[in-house]
Amino acid sequence: MSRQAVRRMPSALPWVAGVSAAVAIISVVCTVVLIRGDNLRETTIVQAIGGDPGRAVPAMIRNGCGGCHEIPGVPGAHGTVGPSLQGVVDRGYIGVSRATPDAMMRWISRARDVDPKTAMPNTNLSPQEARDITAYLYART
Incomplete structure (x- = not known):
């Protein structure tokens, strides 16, 4: 190729930069939508169950x-x-029991009252601890 032909070839750099920027923007938007969706799901679950997933981890430990x-x-x-x-x-x-939040709360606090043959012990969790752990399991696992 001659020097003149090389100078006339368009640069791909602006196109690559534009595509890269578009991919980055789409990735950020998708991440924000997923996070908002998860937050809305967790808020709905917390309101329905009446528990606080933030208190569940220390209670489970x-x-x-x-x-x-x-x-x-x-x-x-x-x-x-x-x-x-x-x-x-x-x-x-x-x-x-059929899987419901109430069944979960009963099971995690008084499993042997539900099924005397289970290996799961009665933990005797307080009603609020059972709600907190149930909210955590429904929202975050």
Whole structure:
């Protein structure tokens, strides 16, 4: 090619920069939409259940839940005796009951009253602790 032909070739740099900027903007917008959607979902769940997911992690640590269960977001909760609580709300049953927030609260505080043959102990959580943990499991796992 001659020097003159090389000078006339358009630069791809502006096009690449424009596409890169568009991809970055789309990524940021998608992230914001996902975060807002998660926040709205959690707010709706918290209002319906009456629990505070922020109080749940200390309650689960204090009550030793992670000794038997793997619980996402709970430090040290890597137990393998009981089932993982990842996605627990997507299951059809909690213990022997249809999966509902009320069934979850009953199960996590008084499992042996629900099913005397279960390995899950009665934890005797306060009603508020049961609400907090249920809100956490519904909103964050």
